[in-house]
Amino acid sequence: MKKITSLLLILLPFFSCLAQSSNFRYDDYFYYKNNLFLQTPFVLINTAVEKMKAGDSLGAISLLKEAAATGVYDTTLLIPFPQMRFITQTPQWKIIAQQIAHTRAVYDDPRNMQIITSDIDNFWKIFDRRSQPGIEQLIMKEYILKGTMGLRTFFDVRMNSSVTQVIQFMRSHKKYLQSIRPVSQNLQRFKPGIIAAANKLEALYPPAIFPPTTFLIGIFNTFGTTDGGAGSLIGAEFICDTNTVVKDELNAWRASNISDSSELLGIIIHELIHVEQRTLAPKTLLDRAINEGAADFVSQLVLGFNSNSKMHVYGNAHEKELWPAFKKQMDGTQYSDWLYNGQNTPPGVPADLGYYIGFKICEAYYNKAADKKQAVQDILTIQDFKKFFELSGYGQ
Structure with a gap:
């Protein structure tokens, strides 16, 4: 209800126009329904998906071009649904991909x-x-x-x-x-x-x-x-x-x-x-935990300290009981016991302990690797989370 109230504040001028005219303007409705007034990459990409669902492939391509021009730096953001992937086979894709490559080049200097x-x-x-x-x-x-x-x-x-x-x-x-x-x-x-x-x-x-x-x-x-x-x-x-x-x-x-x-x-x-992560989209609890744990692990390599130290104090003290409990659920898609659960944890138990498990899996993989720089690249580009876990040797 709160979101509807806020949206009505934006839509009132539009609905007033409709009340004064019998001509329904689909483009205006589509504009406000999809928050296109925000003109952000996410809004433009999601609206392109809606255009494709409505059979308007030219409209979808036009929106993806707009999205690329706003500073999108990852081509995978533009094709989140199977029905969008045909665009990569069109002549327009080269233009879109070149714009994204240009943006990545602009962003390649940390200074x-x-x-x-x-x-x-x-x-x-x-x-x-x-x-x-x-x-x-x-x-x-x-x-x-x-x-x-x-x-x-x-x-x-x-x-x-x-x-x-x-x-x-x-x-x-x-x-x-x-x-x-x-x-x-x-x-x-x-x-x-x-x-x-x-x-x-x-x-x-x-x-x-x-x-x-x-x-x-x-x-x-x-x-x-x-x-x-x-x-x-x-x-x-x-x-x-x-x-x-x-x-x-x-x-x-x-x-x-x-x-x-x-x-x-x-x-x-x-x-x-x-x-930086260019992994396969996480699906299972194991996938998501490794994805989050990887961010913490590589952060520690960069900074020289662990930014979730309190979690790790608890995790290290309870690892022998945490791992078997996690293992039972890791191939499922329910993750509320382990991730993003800050309001649902027992007293004295840190939230997001899936981060800890994912960190330990990445740490085990890195420690086994002879080439540490290649290990970092592997961690940031995982395409098969289950295989990565098996190669890490963690808990085995």
């Missing part, structure tokens, strides 16, 4: 990596006006639509495209937000450390690319993601100074998941490793 914080500045301007009339339109116009590609992507893939939820978050967490404001407004200070780590990653894995990292303020749904093909997107509402943060508005899950800014670099590099 030029963009660290974007402009959305944070825009958020605070809106936050200070959160009680005034018309705040819904103000958020959409001055925060979302004026925001970066990263913010617009995050709004679509992680914020339910809901202005209503943004307003509720501002109002229900105003003391907390004020307490993290100084930290959020000084995130550019991390750029030298991020660039230095990116340089280490390039030395470890020469094919690496370095698309933008965008800091934004979301609604407490995820700390970091690369979903949507707009680079690494970081929810700065999770970043605080533990000496000054005010927690009394936070539920237990949020209070346990906020991070001191000193821990930020591990999150950034974890997400950057996800950008």
Whole structure:
């Protein structure tokens, strides 16, 4: 219902036009239904899929060209469904692929990596006006639509495209937000450390690319993601100074998941490793655990420390019981006992212990390998997760 309410704010002008005319404009309806006003890679690609389902292959190809021009850096993002793959056999594919190759070339130098914080500045301007009339339109116009590609992507893939939820978050967490404001407004200070780590990653894995990292303020749904093909997107509402943060508005899950800014670099590099991964799409619990564990493991190689140290303290102490329990479920597709389960774990048990198991599998593979640089490449390009697990020798 909240998402519908927010969407209606956007659609009202369109529906008003329909009420005044008997001519239904399919293109206008399609535009708003698919959030095309956001003009992000993910929206354009998903709309291309809808065009293909409707039998409009020319429209689908046109949308994929637009998506490529927005900065898509991975051709696999453009063909997520079997019915789209025929496009790779058309003359237009060469144009699309060349645009993506050009983008990858632009992103291949870690020294030029963009660290974007402009959305944070825009958020605070809106936050200070959160009680005034018309705040819904103000958020959409001055925060979302004026925001970066990263913010617009995050709004679509992680914020339910809901202005209503943004307003509720501002109002229900105003003391907390004020307490993290100084930290959020000084995130550019991390750029030298991020660039230095990116340089280490390039030395470890020469094919690496370095698309933008965008800091934004979301609604407490995820700390970091690369979903949507707009680079690494970081929810700065999770970043605080533990000496000054005010927690009394936070539920237990949020209070346990906020991070001191000193821990930020591990999150950034974890997400950057996800950008580098060119694996087969994960399907089973084992696949997903290795995919996440690989990001943690390669991050440790880059940084020299483990960004999930608390999880590993618990995991190392309970590995003999964790592994048999994981093994029973690893070939299935249910993963809520092991991944993304921050609100459903027993007291004293860390969330996301599938990350730990995936890390240990990658570690075992790497330790067995004579050629360590090749091992890193293998970890980042897995095409058969079950075979990779078997080759690692973990738990066997």
